[in-house]
Amino acid sequence: MPVTGAHMILHTSEPDALRAVLRDVFGWKTVDAGGGWLIFALPPAELGIHPADGPSHQISLMCDDIEATVAELEAKGAEFTGPPEDYGFGVGTNLKLPGAGEILLYQARHPEAYSL
Numbered sequence: 149m150p151v152t153g154a155h156m157i158l159h160t161s162e163p164d165a166l167r168a169v170l171r172d173v174f175g176w177k178t179v180d181a182g183g184g185w186l187i188f189a190l191p192p193a194e195l196g197i198h199p200a201d202g203p204s205h206q207i208s209l210m211c212d213d214i215e216a217t218v219a220e221l222e223a224k225g226a227e228f229t230g231p232p233e234d235y236g237f238g239v240g241t242n243l244k245l246p247g248a249g250e251i252l253l254y255q256a257r258h259p260e261a262y263s264l
Contacts, residue, residue, distance in 0.1 A: 154193065156207060162247030169246060173224040192262035207251050214239045214255035221253075228253075 160166045167186050170176050178186040191210075211217040214232045218241060222228070229242040229250060240254025 156190075158207070158245065158248045160245070160247035165246035166248055169226065173221060173226050192260075194261035208240075209243070209251060209253045210260065211253060211255055214241070214253070217253065217255075 158166065170188050171178060171186070176191075177189045179189075181187050218228060218232060221243070227244040229244065232239045232241045232255075235254065237258065238254040238256040240252050242250040243253045244250055
């Protein structure tokens with residue numbers, strides 16, 4: 149297969165704070181691309197295609213146990229917009245990221261494609 153990976157970018161007004169959350173709260177491993185510019189290894193991923201009126205994209209994080217994951221991340225200083233809710237496709241809540249808005253953290257009901 150010619151495509152060997154994917155690279156995502158989060159734009160933020162607080163890059164040091166966001167890097168600290170991804171490194172210290174999430175525990176994601178990093179490589180230094182030079183000058184302290186950290187590139188984070190991501191957990192396994194999948195890509196869904198949804199109908200829309202125009203182009204857009206979204207980053208969501210997945211977990212196996214939403215209640216336990218929220219509790220663990222909150223204990224490390226993560227902030228959420230509220231308790232997990234039933235969205236039909238899964239149960240989730242929005243995670244606040246320093247200077248980068250919010251992203252969905254959810255426990256999926258569908259089989260995870262990355263486990264194939």
